[in-house]
Amino acid sequence: MRRNHVVVSGLSLAAALFGIGTVGAADLPKARVxxxxxxxxxxxxxxxxxxxVNRDGKxxxxxxxxxFEAPKWTPHPVRDVGTNNKEFFENNGDHAIDLxxxxxxxxxxxxxxxxxxxWYENPGKEGLTEGRKWKQHHIIDGQGTCEGTLLQDIDGDKVPELILNHWTAEKPMTIVRIKPGKNGAPPQFRKVEIGKPQTGHGIGVGDINGDRRPDLVLPGGWFEQPASDWTARPWTFxxxxxxxMDHSSLPCLVVDVNGDGKNDIIYGKAHDYGLFWTxxxxxxxxxPTWTQHDIDKSFSQVHCLVWTDLDGDGRKEIVTGKRYRAHGDGDPGAADPQCLMRFIWNPESKSFEKDVISYGEKIGSxxxxxxxxxxxxxKLDLAVAGKSGTHLLFNRGPNK
Structure with missing residues (x-):
């Protein structure tokens, strides 16, 4: 299996030739990392x-x-993943957890x-060594319009919940509470519908109203987590x-962008051009009242966002990119060059500054x-999987 290694200190040749979205490559800043x-x-x-995966410390x-086994990234089987329309693998997210x-x-x-x-059961030391496929187990059904999932602890018990997002607004908002087994015993799952159909494409988790409890943010509004036992009653919408936020990213981010003590919302248009903070x-x-600000409208299909500190300066930034051919040929800019970008908040200008991670190298999010x-x-590195393959991006420090 061929693996391609490329060290990039600035913009690639492809970027120089083709431009990005609605702007030219000359408008892109020099990469900082x-x-x-x-x-x-x-x-x-x-x-x-x-x-x-194999408990070897790597x-x-x-x-x-x-x-893929570190450090040589040797491939081993996990499961069979079907395809649909020769355009999609039937996998909209992988979440690792000892169940x-x-x-x-x-x-x-x-x-x-x-x-x-x-869920797919890790076969353990012997099974991994022998290359066995992982045993499939059922969690829940009735999720035929599932856009994607998040695995996040919403109640502080140190066990994450499985949060399901549907592209249709006709599905109830569903969370699966997980009770892991012990010593190899099977886990237990409880499906909880926290509210009437108010879903739609895109979701984020964070405290909107300042009560220190994570809420759920959706395209048309947000579900407020109750003060006690979130499973016992419907959440207020x-x-x-x-x-x-029509067809917003999954996840969107609920973070305090400008340091005023109130959480804001960062989201992208997953099937159009644009990245915004509200x-x-x-x-x-x-x-709450809201004011929307543009961050970047130069690339489309901003489907996934991460809030992290890649340069180690103690301040988190947005990491996102283009999900290539998210709807095949159906989205604006579907065939534009793929990219990964970082957006860094500047408290003086009160705006985000763009930093290029990858452009025109067929690496998407x-x-x-x-x-x-x-x-x-x-140093923090990146791992992404998209329709142009699975890539690792190793952080080699400042691009001097």
Missing amino acids: KWEKVKLVDNLNEGIDVVD LDIISGPQW NGDGYPDIISASWFSENVY HKHNGFK EQGPAKDGE GMQIRVADLDGDN
Whole structure:
């Protein structure tokens, strides 16, 4: 299996030739960080996670049908992943978690086209050595319009919940509470519908109203987490005041951008051009007010966002990119060059500054962007999987 290694200190030749979205390559800034890029496999898979699969102390990569063993990124089988329309792998996200308490990470995965959500059981030391496929187990059904999933702890019990997002607004907002097994015993799952159909493409998790409880942000509004036992009663739904996030990214980010003590919302248009932040202002009649600001409109299909500190300066920034051919030929800019970008908040200008991670190198963001120190050099690296393959991007420090 061929792996391509490229060290890029500025913009690639492809960027210089083709431009980006609605602007030319000359408008792109010089990259602030040097990245070494490694291609692991060329397929349509768009889900990925980073975890120590075999408990050897090294972080490995799980990407749909395979896992890649560090440090040489040797491929091993995980499961069979079907295809749909020769355009999609039936995997809209990989989430690593030890579900049966045997010490080995398992995988949760859903699909756009399946009614079912499954988990895949890590076969353990012997099975991994022998190259066995991971056993499939059912979690829930009735999820045939699932756009994607998040695995995030919303109640502070140190066990994450599985949060399902549907592209149709006709599905109830559903969260799966997970009770992991112990010593190899199977986990238990409880499906909780927290509210009437108010879903739609895109979701984020964070505290909107300042009560220190994570809420759920959706295109048309947000679900307020109750003060006690979030599973016992419906969550209150609040419509957005003055804006709507049509076909927003998954996830969107709920963070305090400008340091005023109130969380704002950062989102992209997952099937159009544009990345935005929506500033939370003073409440009016008990509801937040919002002011929308443009961040960047030069690339399309901004499907996934991450809030992280890649340069180690103590300040987090946006990392995102283009999900290539998210709807085949159906989206604006579907065939534009792929890219990964970083956006850094400047408190003086009160705006975001763009930094190029990759452009024109056929590296996109897919459904998930994973951030971890993959090679133990104390710098955060990136792992992405999209329709142009699975890639690792190693952070080699400032681009001087």
